[in-house]
Amino acid sequence: MKYSGWPNTGELVVGKIDEIEDFGVFVDLEEYQDKRGLIHISEVASGWIKNVRDHVREGQIVVCKVLDVDESHEQIDLSLKDVNDHQRSDKIQDWKNEQKADNWMELAFGEEIGDEEYISIANELLGAHGSLYDGFKQAAIHGEEALEETDLTDEERAVIVETARENVSVPYVNVTGYVDLENASPSGVDGIRKALEAAGGNGDIPEEVELDVTYVGAPEYRIKVRAPNYKTAESHLESSAERAIAAIEAEGGSGAYHRERHTDDE
The missing domain is CATH 1.10.150 (DNA polymerase; domain 1)
Structure with a gap:
């Protein structure tokens, strides 16, 4: 989409070099409809310039800084040297x-x-x-x-x-936590299963979030969350653990959440 208005002074604009003269360079602005700017030779590069064509070429895409805009005369003054890498x-x-x-x-x-x-x-x-x-x-x-x-x-x-x-390709982050689930009550394994279903969200997880609960080794279960950002990922990780713990306690068992995996010698 090209804007129909004018750029603002100080704005960075993308342009294509259309015409090179001894006194400067004419640039067609790629983001604005029917707008053309001029880079004076003194704004092409720092220091003395013998030949403008040593620094730019026709058809080149450049990024310029807008120095001045005179709408009444349809003039846009640009600088190439004032834009860093x-x-x-x-x-x-x-x-x-x-x-x-x-x-x-x-x-x-x-x-x-x-x-x-x-x-x-x-x-x-x-x-x-x-x-x-x-x-x-x-x-x-x-x-x-x-x-x-x-x-x-x-x-x-x-x-x-x-x-x-x-x-659209969007960045995703992954976070991992662990929950220990123990249940010595009569509900036994069935109570653990209900707690794991609760941890998984019972199908009520947003489309942009992936949540997976897997068995590590009794009584430990791993919760992995993939989400667009850390705030969202951490929130769903903690909520998953809280749901699992609440569910297992409702069955007469106990649960605990931790971020690091337990090792055999702990």
Whole structure:
């Protein structure tokens, strides 16, 4: 999606070098509709420049800092030398992410989606998450919950979540804990089984979370949780252990939660 407005002074923008002159470089802005900026020769690189073409070439993708914007004269002054390697790398990655999100919008709503509808949906994602990419990323992780603060229709939310979960690669973390379950009451093994079912959530675990409970060695059971972030993972790990302990105590047994696995000599 290209913005119809103007960039702000101090903003980093992505552009493609269109024309090179002795006095500077003309750049087509990739993120803005029909916007072109000028990098004066003094802003191409630090130090004295003999030949601008020693530093840039036509068709090159560059990251520039906006020095000044004069809308009345349709002039945008840019600097190439004021952008460091870290800023350049981050900006290019953000730009590539937004291109991906633009493709996901077409996948979700079809290539024939009208500009007005596209902008309406995009603005909802931008308002809620700051960018199209982050909107899809959060939808992939948290489902329709990530879109609750938007005015999108139920159908639009469902389509975004479906598209996001089919196309967005999200980072996941894994955490592990252990619970000891003992039951000398008449319910015996059946009581242990109920406690393990409780630990597993009885089918009531969010789609973005994977929870697995396995036997280690009497009376120890391992709980593994895979989730989009540590806060979520730790929360589900502790909740799983608490459910197991509550269930085994209700059966007349006892339980204890710990993060490290017991060894034979303990």
